[in-house]
Amino acid sequence: MNTLDKLQDLLSKEYALPREVVTPETALDAVGVDSLGMMELLFEIEKTFDIVIPNEQVELKTVGQLAAYIDHLRVQPRAAPGLAAS
Amino acid sequence: MRRVVVTGMGLVSPVGNAVPQFFDNLISGVSGIRMLQEAFSERLLSPIAGSVEFDAAAYFPAAKYRMLDRVSQFALKAADAAIEDAGLDGDALLPERVGVFMGTGMGGAQTLEQGYQDLFIEQARSVRPFSVLMAMQNAAAAWIALDRGFSGPNLTYSTACSSSAVAIGEAWQRIRQGETDMMIAGGAEAPLSLGVLKAWESLRTVAAVDADDPAASCKPFSANRSGLVLGEGAAVVVLEAWEHAVARNARIHAELIGYGLYTDTGHITRPSVEGQARAMQLALASAHVEAADIGYINAHGTGTAANDAVETAAIRQVFGPAAYGIPVSSTKSMHGHLLGGAGALEFIASILAMQSGIAPPTMHLQHPDLECDLDYVPNEARKNLDIAMAMSNSFAFGGTDAVLIVRRV
Secondary structure, eight states: OOHHHHHHHHHHHHTTOOGGGOOTTOBHHHHTOOHHHHHHHHHHHHHHHTOOOOSOOOOOOBHHHHHHHHHHHHHSOOOOSOOOOO | OOOEEEEEEEEEBTTBSSHHHHHHHHHTTOOOEEEOOSGGGGGOSSOEEEOOOOOHHHHSOHHHHTTOOHHHHHHHHHHHHHHHHTTOTTSOOOGGGEEEEEEOSSOSHHHHHHHHIIIIISOOSSOOTTHHHHHSTTHHHHHHHHHHTOOSOEEEEOOGGGHHHHHHHHHHHHHHTTSOSEEEEEEEEOOOSHHHHHHHHHTTOBOOOOSSOGGGOOOTTBTTOOOBOBBOEEEEEEEEEHHHHHHTTOOOOEEEEEEEEEEOOSOSSOOOHHHHHHHHHHHHHHHTOOGGGOOEEEOOOOSOHHHHHHHHHHHHHHHGGGGGGSOEEOTHHHHOBOGGGHHHHHHHHHHHHHHHTOBOOBTTOOSBBTTBOSOOOBSSOBOSOOOSEEEEEEOOTTSEEEEEEEEOO
């Protein structure tokens, strides 16, 4: 299963949406992910993909962009652990 | 001072999540106390509690559900029901004139416990991002206001077992003094986690399991009482200025006429006769009524050795010889002790008893105690009563004793 598939599964489960509604083009805010919800989603993604998401500003608007970002992090050496609190 | 009436009631309880079902069960002597089924229950000396059946995952939208501790899930469901009962939807309200006061003893304790488990046991790298929002004591009150846009005062009271009686009493003051027209008030508790249950167990205040019938383990005022049984749930009422309720043709359940608040400074847990009596006297004084006017008392009646004997003596001190003629019952024998939710739940029970003229029983009272010699309506509801006014007692660890008095309208 590739990253996009896993992410689509995760979003459909977490937001109780039919799987077919969550496409690569789907906007994250249309799924129900607001700025606060993104914190929770990043937490789930870290666990699901066993990655550490650095505390950096990245423009992520669609499911596809988020999947690409996860792939980008998966080939990076692990970032320093810990997300700085806002 | 303005008159204040109750126009909406909602609850989530171990004996039902709808007001009529709740009262039917109480007057039928149905206990919501059960053996806990969770895996952790084998580690408890008394694996019993008043547990709630409520499918919160189905009730709330998924994104919101994940942000709510169990205590807030109960509170929001009860608030929705109270607001629906009050017929507020569609009525034009001034949002600034509507406030929300809630009570809770331990708030989002389950979120904290889960976070500690993840962090210390599972060695998780971080805790859930919503932990702060879920665990904060004011989460329930905040969500109720957010959901409806009520921008009046929003406060959360934490005075242990009297928290929600205090929330209702303080809300009453706000309307009475003209600062608001309407208040959503009540409380909630979700204490059925291993950590919280163990904490209560260590205090040696929890009842032993009745071997013949676990549902009968809480035995207030009985000589063989052995302690309290914890319960979970929430209760919320809509309080409203009388003229505001009349102007919108609201159905009025009762008038809240008295609130007594007294701090027992003798001991952090041990109650005193003087303290409990003084709270009742202050409530009577604020209502401008005599002890003889009270037709029913919903006792704090925890089922502990200390409370029940002290509360009995306090009622005798306030009511004199007339104390023997007043039906006094502890509905905790059926729904358990909801801690921060108890005062509001029993306030609703008191209103329903007054409205129906039926005093719910004190269940599982088979062995009279010489120290507890009042009419506790043992084991069977008392019907055809003429209850013009009812009193609801809530006494607390920490000493914040609160008493509410309602009048039939």
